């Protein structure tokens with residue numbers, strides 16, 4: 001297994017990756033809302049932001065295998081002095097189409113732990129656009145991500161393995177307690193169990209996965225847990241140590257901790273226990 005964290009602008013470094021060599025790309029780019037990332041200034045004209053996503057998507061399409069998938073995490077965001085809501089997933093969809101990607105699902109990732117608003121409804125979701133290069137041939141391991149049936153005595157349980165997790169996913173955002181326990185400083189960290197689900201669903205052990213906006217390295221940690229090779233690209237060198245530390249701690253959590261066909265409470269307890277046992 002090979003896991004690499006490369007420092008630089010992904011628009012440049014993606015060019016070094018061979019054609020059709022990556023099975024799955026999963027990423028959460030900057031949302032242009034002024035997050036304190038360090039080197040990268042997360043407030044640029046909207047057109048420049050679209051250009052960034054467009055450039056990256058073009059390269060992603062080149063390096064993906066013909067049956068590969070691109071999972072792009074985007075959110076409605078408040079922009080400008082009036083904090084008008086701009087639905088970034090709409091731009092993401094346009095960019096997918098311009099690059100010949102077919103939308104397989106627009107997953108809604110919902111969570112509770114987020115700030116409350118007083119002049120509009122509080123935002124409680126982001127979208128994950130799942131794009132495939134070939135709508136007739138792509139990797140989808142439904143059986144690896146099935147969740148328990150809603151009704152315990154559901155007849156389909158006989159010999160059944162659970163139900164489709166649907167396109168609405170609940171995953172807690174990484175809270176301050178977990179950040180403190182793991183000594184994490186990155187401002188926008190993906191929930192690890194969510195990325196584990198995506199990798200299980202759309203890649204195989206031994207595949208190479210890529211995150212062009214790698215941050216604290218969550219996608220690489222998920223790859224290590226599931227025996228995938230991974231490349232992460234990050235413009236800010238300050239997060240490399242954090243990602244490496246995560247790989248040698250969280251990267252050793254057994255894959256069984258993320259078994260999906262158990263109650264939400266059981267999964268949550270198991271994950272928190274695994275984290276609390278890390279040295």
Ligand SMILES: C[S@@+](CC[C@H](N)C(=O)[O-])C[C@H]1O[C@@H](n2cnc3c(N)ncnc32)[C@H](O)[C@@H]1O
Pocket residue numbers: 008009010011027028029030031037040186188189190212213214215216217218219233234235236239
């Ligand atoms: C939303 S964060 C990703 C967080 C990551 N998913 C995690 O779990 O830690 C976006 C990251 O993209 C980085 N970034 C911004 N522009 C970049 C570029 N052109 N190339 C590579 N990384 C970039 C930022 O520094 C930031 O760390």
